[in-house]
Amino acid sequence: MLIYREILKILRLVCLFLLPIGIMLHEMNFTNGILYLAFFICALNFRSDRERWQRFDCKFLFLIICFCFGLIASNYYSIDTSVSMKWARRYCYWILPGLAVYGLWMKDKLGRQAFVNGLAVGGMILCLYAGYQEIILDMKRPGSLSTGPNSFSAIVALALSFVLLKNILVGLISWGVFLWGVVISQSRGSFLALTFVSVIYCFNDLTMKVKFTWKKIVGVILVTGVLVSGLSAINNDKNFDFGIWQRLSNTNKMGGDNERIYLWRSSLAMIKDFPIHGVGLRQFNSVYINGNYINPQAREPRLDSPHNIILHYMTEMGMVGTLPLIILFVYIIYWSIQNRRNPMAKAMLYAMVALSINNMVDYQFIVKQYYQLFWALLGGSIADVYLTKEKLTRD
Numbered sequence: 001m002l003i004y005r006e007i008l009k010i011l012r013l014v015c016l017f018l019l020p021i022g023i024m025l026h027e028m029n030f031t032n033g034i035l036y037l038a039f040f041i042c043a044l045n046f047r048s049d050r051e052r053w054q055r056f057d058c059k060f061l062f063l064i065i066c067f068c069f070g071l072i073a074s075n076y077y078s079i080d081t082s083v084s085m086k087w088a089r090r091y092c093y094w095i096l097p098g099l100a101v102y103g104l105w106m107k108d109k110l111g112r113q114a115f116v117n118g119l120a121v122g123g124m125i126l127c128l129y130a131g132y133q134e135i136i137l138d139m140k141r142p143g144s145l146s147t148g149p150n151s152f153s154a155i156v157a158l159a160l161s162f163v164l165l166k167n168i169l170v171g172l173i174s175w176g177v178f179l180w181g182v183v184i185s186q187s188r189g190s191f192l193a194l195t196f197v198s199v200i201y202c203f204n205d206l207t208m209k210v211k212f213t214w215k216k217i218v219g220v221i222l223v224t225g226v227l228v229s230g231l232s233a234i235n236n237d238k239n240f241d242f243g244i245w246q247r248l249s250n251t252n253k254m255g256g257d258n259e260r261i262y263l264w265r266s267s268l269a270m271i272k273d274f275p276i277h278g279v280g281l282r283q284f285n286s287v288y289i290n291g292n293y294i295n296p297q298a299r300e301p302r303l304d305s306p307h308n309i310i311l312h313y314m315t316e317m318g319m320v321g322t323l324p325l326i327i328l329f330v331y332i333i334y335w336s337i338q339n340r341r342n343p344m345a346k347a348m349l350y351a352m353v354a355l356s357i358n359n360m361v362d363y364q365f366i367v368k369q370y371y372q373l374f375w376a377l378l379g380g381s382i383a384d385v386y387l388t389k390e391k392l393t394r395d
Contacts, residue, residue, distance in 0.1 A: 011041055012104045016114040017121075023097060023372045024122030024155055026146045031372075035100055042103035049103065051390075056102075057382060063331055066324040068092045071281075074321035078280020079287060084316075087281040094368060098375030105383030107390075112165070112344065115380055120163045120174045123156040127181025134184045141186050147369060153182040153190035154364040155373060161197055161350030162377060165343050189361040193354040200350060260307055260361070262295035267306035269293050270315045278318035287315075305366070309359035312366065329356075332378065344384035351377055 015038045022031035042049070071088040078084035105111050126144040130152060133142035144152040156178045163178070164171040175198065182190045270279065270293050279287045285304050288294055305312045313322040329352065336349035355365065355374065364370040 008041060008044060009106070011037065012106060013110060013114045015041065016101065016104050016106075016111050017118040019097060019101065020115060020118040020159075020373065020376060021122040021125070023369055023376060024119070024126060024159070026369045031097075035096060038100040038104055042100070045103075052383070052386060053103075055386065057335075057386070059331065060335075060382060063324065063328045064095065067328055068095070070317065070321040070324040074277045074317040075280050077277040079283045080280060083282055084280035090368075091281075091371065094372050095375050097372045098377075098379030101376045101379035102383045105380060105387060107387045112380070112384060116162055116165050119159045120166065120170070123159050123163060123181075124174065124177050126152045126156060127177050130181050130184055142184060144181075147367075149185035150187045150190065150362055151364060151367050151370065153185035153187040154193070154358050154362065154367075155370055156181055157190045157194040157197070157354045157358060158351055158370065158373060158377070160194055160354065161201065161347040162344070164201055165347055187362075189358040189364075193357040196357055197350050197354050200353065262297060263303065263306050264308060264311060266293040266295055267308075267311040267315050271311070271318075274315070274318055276318045277320050278314065278316045278322075281316050284312070284315055305363035307362055309363055309365050312363045336381070339385045342381075342385045342388055344381040348377060348381040 015034055019031065019034045019038065022034055046053070071091055072085070075081065075084040075088040101115070126147070130142045130144040130149070133139040133144070141149045143149050147155070160175065160178055163174045166174070179194060179198075182194050266288060270284075270287060270291070273291075282304070284306070288303065306315060310322065310326070313325060333349065333352050336345045336352065339345035340349060351374075359365050365374070
């Protein structure tokens with residue numbers, strides 16, 4: 001019996017380590033295999049873990065059910081019901097990684113460490129492969145594996161706050177690799193999200209872990225200066241024609257975010273005509289073009305989204321699908337603040353900040369890898385808070 005329990009424990013740790021890697025790298029068969037194994041382990045441990053399932057946060061459960069109901073109900077009136085309902089069901093299925101992580105989570109810190117290590121490894125693989133494409137293959141704005149530059153950089157920005165839960169040295173090394181990957185991706189949303197989370201972490205968390213002396217402060221300033229100088233040198237390289245700084249500086253120029261303004265105005269017109277249920281998932285571009293909503297001055301006709309997650313869900317799912325999502329996000333922020341003494345809950349709060357910044361100028365929350373990773377992070381955070389409170393109560 002003891003050997004049996006040890007084997008299950010090892011398998012739980014393996015799943016918690018490999019699942020975030022599979023999600024981040026978008027290895028679908030690998031991820032599905034880990035999910036099957038994870039739910040099999042959860043079934044074997046159901047008797048001993050029954051209490052955690054019975055005491056699952058009822059508010060989260062209610063809000064998640066409302067979100068799924070909104071997905072299905074809003075797409076019932078889609079422009080193309082068969083396509084939209086297929087995607088609605090997928091978004092419901094893709095919540096399962098969060099459920100798996102919740103069931104696999106362990107009372108000791110080993111589970112958290114395995115999960116965080118998986119996030120770190122997955123993020124580093126994405127960034128290093130993008131670096132390989134940039135340096136060796138001389139690709140401009142490289143993607144990574146099966147994801148584009150905006151997607152892989154958004155994924156590492158979302159995972160950063162959890163990776164920083166590791167010891168300071170490993171966390172800072174991971175941060176440096178993540179920053180490098182985001183910079184070469186030239187994604188403005190991801191860069192701003194990662195930078196903002198990094199600043200919050202430095203002032204709110206790092207100062208608690210490290211006793212700063214004048215020497216350390218000077219060292220941090222010098223390292224930051226070298227990093228900024230290096231990024232500026234890369235940016236001014238004649239072979240680096242359109243770096244992150246140029247993209248940030250072009251935000252308010254014609255041909256930059258004026259295109260987004262045209263797009264957002266067109267989206268508002270669509271929302272005005274379809275306020276309740278929207279046009280249906282994956283129907284934005286069809287209605288945008290065929291419904292004559294496109295601005296005559298816009299130069300990007302083939303777009304799948306208005307590049308703003310609220311406008312995206314409002315155009316495709318209306319109030320029926322968007323309102324439950326907004327309420328869920330607000331509750332996650334509230335819950336994370338209430339439980340901020342727990343490191344996973346605090347990391348989830350930072351992740352919500354990154355998600356909010358990134359998705360105000362992009363639409364990564366509809367991308368499978370990003371979406372699944374979000375639910376995995378949330379599942380781990382809920383489990384860690386519950387099991388920590390349970391342990392304190394019993395002690």
